[in-house]
Amino acid sequence: MDSPMKIWAHYAGLLVLAAICLMPIWVMISTSLKNEVLIFDGTPVWFFFFPTLENYEYILTRGKFDRYLTNSVIVASLSTFLTLFLGGLCAYALARTEFKGRRFVANATLLVRMVPPAVLAVPAFAMVVTFSLDNDLAVLTFFYTALNLPFAIWLLFGFYKQIPVELEEAAIVDGASPLQVFFRVLLPLMKSGYAVAGIFAFRIAWNEFILALLLTGRKTRTLPVGAAGFITDTGVEWGRIMAMGTLIVIPPLLFTFFAARQIIAGMTAGAVKG
Structure with a gap:
């Protein structure tokens, strides 16, 4: 002792x-x-x-905070949903399909995620300008989904590998359809994994700055880009930019705080070798 x-x-x-x-x-x-x-x-x-509270009063009344907040919520929510949906399908296919090099493909998805967003910013901007798709929240949602998919696939792959195939086979024998097997058997067992992947995907889409700066306009700016607007030619408006930063970090902090147990369980449970 x-x-x-x-x-x-x-x-x-x-x-x-x-x-x-x-x-x-x-x-x-x-x-x-x-x-x-x-x-x-x-x-x-x-x-x-x-x-x-004068800094918060300025932001909430004259700082276009409501527009930036709406754009961030739309982009972060949609990209998180698409990441979990597409990442779950890809991870399930990798976990349940036997082919040569399967483990390499699963690990390669994580290597793709290691590419910094700043490296992708210039080619992404060139693509958007070429096809005249700039100033569109759908384009930003697409790039955030592509940015988050590799990590989601790698993480959910470890969870699906832990679930015995016999559970699915038993449900099918009992007359369950493929959709019933997924929603009634697999999804309840995957809650921790989806929670972890969702939190990480939402946090990245919520906080990302480089792509949002290049691919948005006046009406489609997100919160990080809006906060950068307080850096002017005459100096930095520290009080207002810190107030904006405080409001920006509240949602990720709340999600992380209330889902701390799921994050720990998810990161430890998904770390298995296939």
Whole structure:
């Protein structure tokens, strides 16, 4: 049994690590609650000051936040749905079809995901301009789906490999149709995997900046591009950009917090060799 001193040292180390991880978030939130005088003061104040909501008031009333939010919700939701739907079909086909090089194909999908979005930005922009498809949310949804599919396929492939084929065969013998087998047998067992893939796909589509900057216009900008609009020729409007950043991180943080158990279970359960 560990000594009390060792236990206290363990929790103290975790506390320090948590403080280091949360410090940037607190700096962002505290800056969003300051006025310009306090922000540009020579002596930084992080904890004891009189907060103000003027930055949030400006964003919500005059910063076109509702338009940016609507665009981000549409693009992130649609791309996440398409990623899970198409990724689930591809992962199931890989897991249930025996062919030479199957494992290589499954791992190759993850290698494709390692390509940075910045590398794909210029050819994506060239394609969009060539076919006159710029300033369209559907185009951005398409590219986000393509960006997220490799990881979703790789992750869901490990989950499908864990499910015994005998379960499907037994359901078919009992008279279940292929759709009934999928929705009543496979899908309940795949909830953790789909939750993890969905959270990662939504987070990437919600936070991505480079593609959104190049492929959107005034009416189709997403939240990250809208936040960058506070960087002007005369300087950076730190209070407003930090307020926008605080509002942007709320949905991913909430999803991650409430689905933490599914994320841990999903990442550990899906890490199997086929």
